[in-house]
């Protein structure tokens with residue numbers, strides 16, 4: 271899967287350096303050519319011979335080696351991707367400050383290919399505002415970061431800072447190498463999931479939406495370089511930590527959250543299945559069983575319509591429609607009524623599954639997309655970027 275890909279792996283002096291041996295081994299076994307730079311502190315944790323044994327490549331640890339070429343330039347030019355795993359607070363800080371005082375930091379400075387940092391450190395180090403500011407600064411400059419995991423840390427603390435599973439890092443690497451960064455600098459807002467409208471403290475009205483399509487779009491946009499805001503109601507899947515997410519369970523809360531973020535968003539994917547009706551007066555106490563119950567419903571606010579009315583000329587608004595009949599006609603009407611740029615329509619009988627079948631309409635496009643939701647999400651983004659000059 272990674273055949274002929276050239277990965278420059280940077281190992282820094284963190285306790286998780288030993289876990290990167292398995293990463294180097296897996297990447298090599300998947301066909302990648304892996305060259306490794308180790309900082310002098312990394313060599314305190316793992317011997318370069320260990321990395322040499324699994325990558326079958328010489329390991330570079332020194333900048334000033336009379337025998338070799340100008341390594342920092344040749345390695346910087348050679349790589350398709352630079353991965354710093356584990357990334358210490360130190361290497362993040364040095365990169366953010368433009369410091370190039372050893373082979374790894376100098377190579378990072380000299381490369382023009384994507385650089386992915388995999389931070390791993392003590393929770394207090396990770397939460398230190400200086401580290402966070404450095405991560406934000408580098409993210410805004412186009413460097414990529416994986417979020418560390420939450421759990422028991424080597425230092426004995428419990429919290430965020432753990433080196434992620436190598437399988438997750440490899441998933442990132444494969445995806446980064448596969449997709450262009452054509453959404454870099456764009457703010458993308460995605461809503462997902464089924465809203466819940468309270469009948470009483472125990473019960474609510476909801477629908478079958480799983481949130482999988484919205485999550486696929488959020489992940490796809492993130493991987494293509496966008497800053498993603500993910501507003502979700504109830505969803506049947508875990509939200510990855512790297513997404514900047516807001517939970518808004520009811521139509522009312524979704525309305526407020528979306529409107530708060532809207533003016534700052536360039537592309538908006540409204541995949542959430544927000545209730546059209548909610549109980550007019552939810553009961554404060556649990557409703558007791560006694561004969562039939564008439565539930566009075568009232569209309570919720572039409573979020574999509576409101577966004578269409580407020581849309582500026584440089585925003586792209588994408589609606590979603592699940593229809594049980596007259597798919598194309600209903601979708602086209604919705605584009606008009608809600609002032610959308612695009613609509614993604616699907617038939618209710620494919621809703622909820624991992625694979626999907628979506629008809630994308632708008633701006634002259636009429637394209638049917640079939641496949642798993644992540645691949646369809648990328649194709650939707652392709653259609654939008656191709657059909658619009660915005």
Ligand SMILES: Cc1cc2nc3c(=O)[nH]c(=O)nc-3n(C[C@H](O)[C@H](O)[C@H](O)COP(=O)(O)O)c2cc1C
Nearest residue numbers: 282283284285286309311312358359360361390391
């Ligand atoms: C036992 C030990 C474990 C360490 N683990 C980490 C770590 O997980 N993350 C981190 O950012 N720094 C860690 N450090 C501190 C770094 O090694 C130190 O900041 C060093 O200067 C990093 O250098 P480098 O980035 O050039 O490899 C650790 C230090 C020691 C002694």
